Amino acid sequence: MESKNRSLKWRNSILRCLFLSLFFSSTLITFAQVNVSGKVVDATGETLIGVNVVVKGTRQGTVTDIDGGFTLSVPSANSTLVFSYVGFREQEIPLNGRNFVSVTMEQDTELLDEIIVVGYGTQRRTSVTGAVSTLSDTELLKAPVVGVTNVLGARVAGVTSLQQSGQPGQDAASLLVRGEGATYIVDGVIRSINEIDPNEIESISILKDATSASVYGLNATSVVIVTTKRGKDGKLGISYNGNYGISQNTNQIKWLDGPGYAYWYNMAREMDGDEPVFTSEQVEKMKAGVDGWGNTNWYDEVFGTGSTMNHNVSATGGTEKVKFFSSLSAFQQKGNVDNFNYTRYNLRANIDAKLTDQITMMMNVAGRLDEHDRPNYSANPNDWHNIPQQTVRALPYIPKTITADDGKEYYTSTHTASSPVSPLAAIYESGYNRPRNTTIQTNFSLNYDAPWMEGLSLKFMGAYDKFFQFNKSLTIPFKTMIGALPSATTETISYT
Template sequence: MKNVKLKGKQFRHMHWVYPMAFLCLFSSPSWAAESLVSPSGAEQSKGILVKGTVFDEDKLPIIGANIMVKGTSLGTITDMDGNFNLTVPYEDAVLTVSFIGYTTKDIPLKGQRQLNITLVEDSKTLQEVVVIGYGSQKKTTLTGSVASVNVKELSQSPSANITNALAGRLPGLTVTQFGGGEPGKDVASFAVRGLSSYNSGAQSPIVIVDGVERSLSNLDPNEIETFSILKDASATAVYGIRGANGVVIVTTKRGISQSKPTVEFKAQVGMAEPVSYPDYLGSADYARLYNQALKNDNPGWEDDPAVQSRLYSDEMIANWARAKGDNTDGLGYNIDLFDYAFRPAIQQNYTLSLRGGSERARYFAMIGYFNQDGNYRYSDLNDAYSTNGGFKRYNLRTSLDVDITKNFYVSVNLGGQITDMNESGGGSGNIIFTANTTPPIYPVVLERNGHPSNETYYTDHPSGLLFGNSQYTKNILGEIAYMGYKTTHKINFQGNFIIGHKLDFITTLIPQHFSLTLFIIS
């Protein structure tokens, strides 16, 4: 292979070129050259082989450029020398050539078999403004390592907490969730470029919202304008040692100069449930394996009556194999506790915003409502309260910017959240533990057996007694419905008043300003 001079921007993509090439070699048949599908969907008996090379403006080959037959799923990528081979279904096909940082190009073949394609850098991408530690810069003049995410992607995510919506959206950002996933508790922790300290309290990056260190958890994605992460030393230098683990900078939405008032309403309604539940064995299989384990642990079990008395009989195992599961047929229980205890829940999110401005004043206002129900069944057996998980959040965000003169301005900002959370008194950990450890052969509720000593209990539990024994003391219905409940109510508001003066007359390269800020935090 000949030597290729690689530009800096090409070198940075070397890490994912090889995996992409591997995927193309071993992907589904729709990518293979033999699967020839025309835009009309008709199969062709044989295709046309097209070869070519993709260059940049300096005539250097581009590694990993995408070449697709427009209107089909046929495609390939360029190799280390920028070359590609692609079988197209017809002579008049159009090739779409694309690469990150370059303008996508459509190439009509018109019978050509050999192509030399030149891609032009996307100037719009380079002119994008990125928020940094001391203001904002265009990507063309940015030297530090800064990553930004498209805020529209965050607002489209159905996650209850914005920290969960960040997973997989930014390079160098590791997102993990340990909160349990209950409504109001599904907060994820995140680290920039891995963990740099063994101190659990000093591993997370600092979060700056509108210039002030604040929590990111309860922000509504619809009130965010930009979301950036400063990763390397040059980008985080302004924050000193506090920026050692990276810096997350969030700016909220503001009014737009000389813009008509715009009212926007968004509504999202969906169902929330776990991706999957554990798939445990039924009662018959459990009994067979229990017998086998007991025999393995007790050599000579054939002559030990104590061991034999603990074994399940063949008749019991046969009955469990044929049982409906609820013992209405008299063959025993075969209960899936996850199916018994959990159900899908409704999740809702509504936002209403007003945005606009004149030449001298700009304004933005938004209110939001988020509601997430819990996933427990049988949580409403008590008329006085519910033991189901639940989370409600009310968001408020307003901002007003007024230019007193050309360089003198005043800004007023107010934002906050009101949250209400409800959860089972026993905690989700006990509920999950009970569902994971209780064998399917045992019932949840015992039917009324008419014994006089039990009659007093039926007064409080007319539907039956909760099952339990010396080994399995926790009952999943008792953990959900009869352990009480806990509620948490929080109010959090932040506001600031800014008086500032632009200092562009001192330095014109980077706009600077002097401001006096008064904070109101509750």
């Protein structure tokens, strides 16, 4: 008996030690992460959106929100945070036990001698008194971009981008600069900027204050100035740039399947004091896909994976007298929904010629051909019976196709509170809409440097744009099989 009692005591001691060790280890794990928050501003006190905040030596990080704030879990209260942002010096801030930090980002001093474009010419950054932000071509091309406006909101302080559509060719973002709309200038002329190939752009300047109104009028509360690339003297240089990417819906929404829909529909009716509609036998038929029942995830059937592809070939060269830059690019988008496609071809030629010692000529010619291809039913949220709307209203206990009495297979439709919906038939059988746009843009300028006064110059500039549109559409009447609404006694769903 004594030996047994000793063994039991020994075992109890071991169990206590194991329990205490597990308790302390879990406590250490629980308190290993420390939550840190903070705010990031520039030298003027303006909040910076999209600043990268990373724990030094790790890949753990976040970005600042619209108010310049951030929250991050760090390994310890003595970790070091690294702050980086385009156009500003990278900073390392030790926490030293703090759980809140205020950071003021300083502009990169190496950029102070940078030549930037403003409304009345070019200046060194150190001479600019207004609020101006710039984005160079290397910063613009750091990552594949769909359009110019889509990248400005993420990389320039005080600029917010709003993308209202994800359709190929219609996914350009609108920009708000300090809460106001912007005027867009391309090589001195008011034009749209999102259809420009980013490979053609030399720099982008954003005028954010009264400087804009002083040059472009009171309606221009802010101005986005795009300067395209110019030729360089020397041997002919040819470059190629290409990228490929895929796209998916950011938030993959999870929808009820057929059995799940039946359960919650019955539950809602019971809470209202009504009899349930769906029986267990009907649910089994949904799973088996028999007698007209089905189990269709319409969201997965409609939304898939899209792709984006861009190829660009550019050439530059010339002499001290004549220089040129030319660019040819092809851009293609395949939508997340089948039969939504967009293709764009860009061509640009910029020529600089020194006619005399005082007279310089500049000529720009740009052409663009863009083609849209979509079903007769659109994906615009404001359009009646748009495809996403049909997708979310389709009932999941109906199969996507059914074989009719004539032996042919048809897409199914489901009843709604208004008209029946059939998202797959709307995509594949409704016809098509294919607008094609052709745009030609030209600039011409002569610049005269007055020999009798240093710094005085006279400039004449003219522009001519031409736009053509050809729209080809086909509406096809199509047949679907509409499933009848079931009751508790329904064994086989009938279709008409």
